[in-house]
Amino acid sequence: MKYQYTKEFRHNLVEWFNHEKRDLPWRHTSDPYKIWVSEVMLQQTRVDTVIPYYNRFLEKYPTIHDLAYAPQEELLKMWEGLGYYSRARNLQAGVKEVVEKYNSVVPDNRHDISKLKGVGPYTAGAILSIAYQKPEHAVDGNVMRVLSRVLHIEEDIAQPKTRRVFEEAVEMLIDEQHPGDFNQALMDLGAMICTPTSPKCLLCPVRDYCIAFNEGKADQLPVKSKKVKTKKVQFKVFAAVDEEGRYLIEKRPSEGLLADMWQFPMIEINENSLSEETLQQNYNVEISGYIDKELLEFKHIFSHLTWEMECMQVKVVQKMDLPENVLFLTLEQIRTLPMPVPMLKILNVLN
Structure with a gap:
């Protein structure tokens, strides 16, 4: 994408999001704790699966204090069925750090929030941009898929080092006035339109700026090497x-x-x-x-x-x-x- 089209790209993307975004319970709050919970649950788990767990979880642990000192066996029972149980343990450990080191206030900068247990670059960026409206990148699989097509990035997204390429791309493109909407728009676009197979390019709000679409190569990207057999x-x-x-x-x-x-x-x-x-x-x-x-x-x-x-x-x-x-x-x-x-x-x- 040529730099002069960046403004139009972000405008079209955010406008589309404002009209077409999915109605999800964590989008009705700006509480960084609740957004943190949702982002951890959504790691490697489908949105439809997460919704009832998220609602039950916050009914049980409505505040950061409630989760910080909950019995671990009770917490694991609440998480039962979501899988990847280390997420729950790390979430509780991170929340406890916030209570004890940051006076129960989730840090509003990448340096401090990234020190918390279980908070990686994506989770940090999601919390900072959605809860605090900080122009921070939040790169997940959906974002890499969308931007690999829009910007025609051919690096292998299965390689950890490639993530930085996409983080830099988001830093260039992000809407600094609406960073949370921008990041969530990329995620929704990847989930709803720019899907792994058979992308719905004719419905895409940013297809005019998509290099892969204009070159007829949308279905060839992203490049992703095969996983080793389990x-x-x-x-x-x-x-x-x-x-x-x-x-x-x-x-x-x-x-x-x-x-x-x-x-x-x-x-x-x-x-x-x-x-x-x-x-x-x-x-x-x-x-x-x-x-x-x-x-x-x-x-x-x-x-x-x-x-x-x-x-x-x-x-x-x-x-x-x-x-x-x-x-x-x-x-x-x-x-x-x-x-x-x-x-x-x-x-x-x-x-």
Whole structure:
């Protein structure tokens, strides 16, 4: 785009946004805390999925103080089903920093806000531009897709170093009078019009300034290298019930994937061990019978990993003291605990 068209580009984009923007609950506030919550929830999660979570979350934690000192297990239960649970932990840690270091006021500059736990360049820019009306870049996948086409940028957007190219582009183009609207307009344009496949170019408010459209190359951009194949791991999951109708449940480690979440015992399937024997040895129980050897079978896909799950329901008897962080609980008690989505699938088929 030639520099002399920048003014027209931003005017058309912001005008379009004012008329066509999606009606989303976080767009009815300028509270930086609430905008922060929405931006964290929206990372790697669809808008339609986020809306009910956002509303419930802010009903539970309406102020920054409410979230800062909420019990972590309660917080994880509120987040249950959204996935990527480290987002919730980092959000709480960042909020607590604001309460303790910044007198409960979210910083209004990139230097300070970027120091907060879990706040990366995009989240910082989104909060600063939307809540504080600061002309700061907020570059996500939608923004990179739009600007790669408008400006005909051919750098690989899968490469982390490429992000700076788009940040500089936003800094050049941004509407300094309406930075929040400008950044959100780019996001909405990418979500609604300038989509990954079959972009609706004839409906685009800035197509006159789009190099890729004018050259007939919109469907060739952005350039994005393919991801490395995800690793597959097979597990046998046991819905192990004792004589009192209670199920064996364990808490995952406090570090790593799905930290501090609760699950039914999972045994990785390999050639060197039998899953039933491993269950009995690792959990100090003895299998006394089988209820359903094929209770459930499904896959759960993470960004870098696929779990292939085979679940069976067995009767067990406790032989010795249970290991640390392992309990027998009723289904009613288990339903109060934060559990990852694959475990909820299993829980939902148990009577």
